[in-house]
Amino acid sequence: MKTILVTGGAGFIGSNFVNFLYNKYIDYKIIVLDALTYAGDIENLPMNINVGQNNRFSFWYGNVRNGELVDTLVSQSNIVVHFAAETHVTRSIYDNFLFFETDVLGTQTVANAVLKHKDRIERFIHISTSEVYGTAGSELMDEDHPLMPMSPYASAKAGADRLVYSYWATYQLPVVIVRPFNNYGPRQHLEKVVPRFVTSAILNEKLRVHGDGMSKRDFVYVEDNCEAIDMIMHAPPEKVIGEVFNVGFGEDQTILSIAEDVSRIMNYDRKNITYIGNRPGQVMRHTANISKINRVLGWKPKTSWEDGLKKTIDWYQKNRQCWEKQLWMREIPIISVAGKRELH
Numbered sequence: 001m002k003t004i005l006v007t008g009g010a011g012f013i014g015s016n017f018v019n020f021l022y023n024k025y026i027d028y029k030i031i032v033l034d035a036l037t038y039a040g041d042i043e044n045l046p047m048n049i050n051v052g053q054n055n056r057f058s059f060w061y062g063n064v065r066n067g068e069l070v071d072t073l074v075s076q077s078n079i080v081v082h083f084a085a086e087t088h089v090t091r092s093i094y095d096n097f098l099f100f101e102t103d104v105l106g107t108q109t110v111a112n113a114v115l116k117h118k119d120r121i122e123r124f125i126h127i128s129t130s131e132v133y134g135t136a137g138s139e140l141m142d143e144d145h146p147l148m149p150m151s152p153y154a155s156a157k158a159g160a161d162r163l164v165y166s167y168w169a170t171y172q173l174p175v176v177i178v179r180p181f182n183n184y185g186p187r188q189h190l191e192k193v194v195p196r197f198v199t200s201a202i203l204n205e206k207l208r209v210h211g212d213g214m215s216k217r218d219f220v221y222v223e224d225n226c227e228a229i230d231m232i233m234h235a236p237p238e239k240v241i242g243e244v245f246n247v248g249f250g251e252d253q254t255i256l257s258i259a260e261d262v263s264r265i266m267n268y269d270r271k272n273i274t275y276i277g278n279r280p281g282q283v284m285r286h287t288a289n290i291s292k293i294n295r296v297l298g299w300k301p302k303t304s305w306e307d308g309l310k311k312t313i314d315w316y317q318k319n320r321q322c323w324e325k326q327l328w329m330r331e332i333p334i335i336s337v338a339g340k341r342e343l344h
């Protein structure tokens with residue numbers, strides 16, 4: 001029986017990952033540490049997990065900055081998967097204090113606990129992000145693409161990413177760094193673009209696109225990302241330790257085309273798409289090169305954009321009670337590129 005510590009397991013990707021692990025490995029014990037910030041929700045954890053009364057699962061409410069708590073939980077674990085972070089780019093433009101505290105210092109706290117319990121930790125998987133790269137400087141972005149973070153969120157994550165790398169280089173911790181590109185799927189917070197468009201269409205509202213909508217992102221379905229992390233978790237150490245892996249789809253699409261696809265699938269009038277000012281520090285294009293993870297582990301995404309989007313729309317249509325409570329947190333006042341204060 002292995003014990004897996006998942007930080008940030010009540011958030012979007014973390015909860016999908018916990019669900020994935022819980023269903024796939026009946027002999028694993030999962031410990032979730034989550035501070036239940038505005039982005040985390042205990043109800044994101046699968047309903048079949050009887051929180052508090054289950055020898056396969058335990059939930060700890062707490063901060064990854066709490067050294068003693070993190071140390072206690074790491075001391076009981078064999079594998080650490082570190083998702084906990086402040087994650088919204090726009091919010092980091094508005095107020096970035098917590099981003100550096102949680103994303104950088106929180107990662108340092110987790111890394112220090114792994115160092116202390118080096119003898120029992122088999123793998124420390126750090127969930128970084130493609131945002132660390134900034135705008136694509138080549139057709140496809142591989143793991144050697146320069147790190148040119150464009151927002152405070154991205155720079156905090158870049159700090160954490162390199163911090164974890166340094167713990168491998170200095171202390172030979174069994175580190176793997178994962179750089180997922182944009183994820184989408186069930187349980188994502190409404191502040192993020194796909195659920196934002198989908199729920200706006202459900203609520204008969206405008207779909208508001210930043211700038212001219214021509215910035216491009218690479219979207220990978222969350223379950224495919226969970227499968228990649230699972231493969232990284234179980235790969236022979238010599239294949240993955242000290243390595244960085246992109247997880248993406250390998251194709252980009254414009255934000256405008258996402259609004260159009262949502263409108264088409266939901267039969268919502270395309271005339272509801274409107275434009276607002278561009279977000280400062282905007283990444284113009286992200287397109288993943290996923291050949292490394294494909295070559296080393298045989299992973300490739302299984303879910304097409306069309307299928308993933310349909311599944312996502314279906315979830316938001318059927319689970320209104322899960323996201324309605326987030327409506328008040330959708331908009332953040334920032335100064336756009338044109339110097340105008342706007343709600344983004």
Ligand SMILES: NC(=O)c1ccc[n+]([C@@H]2O[C@H](COP(=O)([O-])OP(=O)(O)OC[C@H]3O[C@@H](n4cnc5c(N)ncnc54)[C@H](O)[C@@H]3O)[C@@H](O)[C@H]2O)c1
Nearest residue numbers: 008010011012013035036037039040063064084085129183
């Ligand atoms: N969503 C994406 O498209 C995407 C893409 C690439 C990388 N990532 C990375 O994946 C990870 C998870 O992203 P997500 O979209 O699920 O984020 P999320 O915002 O949905 O969830 C973050 C979780 O972390 C928890 N958390 C925040 N601060 C904490 C703290 N101080 N202590 C303990 N828990 C804390 C929150 O309560 C929440 O449950 C993050 O590290 C993010 O940078 C996300």
